[in-house]
Each structure stands twice: as structure tokens, then as C-alpha cells.
Amino acid sequence: MAREINLVPDVKGEMIRALKLRNFIFFLCIVVAAASVGVTLFFFSIAAGQDAVVNGKKETLDEMSKKISDYSDLSDFLTIRDQLGNLSSISENKKQVSRLFGVLSAILPTGADTITISTLNLNFEEEEPTITIEAQANAGKDPFIDYNVLDSFKKSMQYMRYDYGNYVDKNGDTIPAYCIVETGADGATLKDSAKGRYAFWTITKEGCAPELDEEDKDKDVFTATGYEAEEYDSNPVVRIWRTPQYNDWHNKEDPEKSYITLDGAISGVPHFESNCISYSGTENGSTINWSESNEECKLVPDGTDGINILESSNGRDASEELVLRFTATITLSSDVFSFQNKHLISLGPTTRYNVTDSYVQVQNMFKQKAHDCAPTDISCKENSNGGNN
Secondary structure, three states, rough: OOOOOOOOOHHHHHHHHHHHHHHHHHHHHHHHHHHHHHHHHHHHOOOOOHHHHHHHHHHHHHHHHHHHOOOHHHHHHHHHHHHOOHHHHHHHOEEEEHHHHHHHHHHEEEOOOOOEEEEEEOOOOOOOOEEEEEEEEEEEOOOOOOOHHHHHHHHHHHHHHHEEEEOOOOOOOOOHHEEEEEOOOOOHHHHHHHOOEEEEOOOOOOOOOOOOOHOOOOOHHHHHHHHOOEEEEOEEEEEOOOOHHHHOOOOOOOHHHHOOOOOOEEEEOOEEEEEEEEEEEEEEEEEEEEEOOOOEEOOOOHHHHEEEEEEEEEEEEOOOOEOOOOOOEEEEOOOHEEEOOOOOOEOOOOOOOOOOOOOOHHHHOOEEEEEOOOOOOOOOOOOEEEEEO
């Protein structure tokens, strides 16, 4: 049997193992160092690349900034841009001041008792607009100076209303306001003495026609939509009733064929979609009684408290007729003058159509200021009132 004899001393063996371990550790150090150098170079290259990109962008931005600074119309451009950005807020805050005449025609009595204005001021500085008037009341008969005229004028404020909304087609789609004609050439509102108020839809005007199906685009718009055309101002138009045509629109025998239901819902016919007035019908035997309600849109929100009589006294007008002079402030709803509220009308206490029928009638609202009675004017009573008494 062979035998192995270890002739290497133990110390020599330990030294050999130590050398191997040293060489292995040295090798690992070289590998780690090389990896570190590689990683460092990698990140350095990224940083250098980023610096190059940033420098390139900076040069581009500097060039663009110089071009913008050298642009001669820059200030005008920035002004236009700012104005375009403010269009929406400008539209929301825009006031339709011309509606004041509709308001006056609704609140001023026009019967035997008349009130005419000599001075008028409209104030938008407060949250709710106010009008201040210097006016004169004329009873029209003895006694001409009658405080009942002024008292009736004040109490009527609680019944004043307004109405606004949109005209819609038979599908309920809103018709743009510029497509609607509500007054004639003389400024008179379009109204039928028996059926009420209406408007014309200029359906052939650009941007006013309803959207047609693909197969109907080659057809005449009236044929394709089924609307009945009539002529107004030498143009074909469609008549839209603002006043519901209850008898024509409601089918008592077959309610499913009705354009208006008993709860006031209207569909299938072009009509005015009111934001203020609601309609309802009640069956009474063989007939249906229709009613209208407008409780939300009050012209004078505070009613009789919305008018303040500052002073009143006896006087004579420019024709030397006896009148009652007075000054009053009336607080109106801010919605009345909002440009956003389309097709707005003011409604008097007796009928929903008590509005100015013609611009010519505006002149009848105003008269020269009345003067106080002379001390020797015996027929002009010497009593006077201040405030709301």
C-alpha cells in the first residue's frame, strides 16, 4: 500500500494559503475599482449630456425671447389676449339697460289715472339696481290731486313680474337668439289680439336652420323638417308662439297626441321655454281650465317694501293742470338687466302683455317737471305730504 509523506512544514502551508487569499482580495479590489470607474464615467456622460441639452434650450429660449422683445406689436397682442380671456366675465356682467323702458311701461298706469316722469336715474352701484324718479300723478278727473293714485301705484309693485327664457324647436333644441324676430319694423311687439304673443324664426338665415339627417340634406329645409313656412319681410319664416295655444295643442280625446299636457309640459312643437312661468290645466266637465303661475320672477322682489316715496306735494304741470308731485325710489331685480337672460319682458299686474308696443309710446312716459303751487293758488290745496304717508 502506497503512503504519502508531507514534506512541507505547516508554516509554509499557512503562508501559501495567505498568499492565495491576498491575491484573491487584490483581484476583487481591481474588479470593484474598474466597476466604480465605469459607473462614474456613465453618470459623468449623462451629466455632460444634460448640460449640453440645457445649454441648447437656453440658447433657443434666448433667441425666442429676443424675437418676442423685438416684436413691435407685442403690447397690442397682450392687450387683445387679455381681453379675449375676459370675454366670458364681460358677458356675464353686461347689462341690458334698454330694458328699463319695458320696466317703466309695465309699472306706470296708463288708464284714467296716469303717472308721467320728469327725471329718471338708474343706479347699478348696489347689489340690486334701483331707479329714482321725479314724477307727477294725474287722476284725470276731479279731484285731480288724488293720493289714491300714488297709493295704488305703490301697492301694484307686489304684482309686477318679468319673464325670460329661450325659443326651442319641436325637438326641444334651443334656437339662437339672433335667429328670432320679436318686434316689427316700427318696434311693435309681434302679437295677435286673440292668440297672444309670438315671434318669427328666420330658419333660412345662416346658422339658424335645424340640423338635418344625411338623407334630408338635399331637401328644402321646410320639407325636411315639416315646419310650415310663411313670409315676413320678404323672407320665409316659421311662427313660434310665446303664448301657449292651449286649445290647439291639447288633445282631450287622445292626450298622447297633445303638444301640451295638463301639468304644463310642452313638446313636439316649436315654442317658448319660459324660466319663470309654469302652466297647468284642470278638467272641468267637458272643458279644461288653463292657468299660469309666476311666483319666482318678481320685478320688484320686495313688493310694496321695494318702493320708497321720498316726498310728495301738490303742484301744477307745464299745462297748468293740477297734479300730485312725488319722488320715489324703486328697487328692481338684478336679473331684469342681465344680458345672459334672453328674450326678457316685463309683465304688468293685469296682463302678461302689458309692455311697450312701440318705441314711439316711450315719449308718453315723460313730461316736463311739475312746479309747486303758488301761495295765491287757492284751487291747489295747501296740504303736502313727505315720505310714505
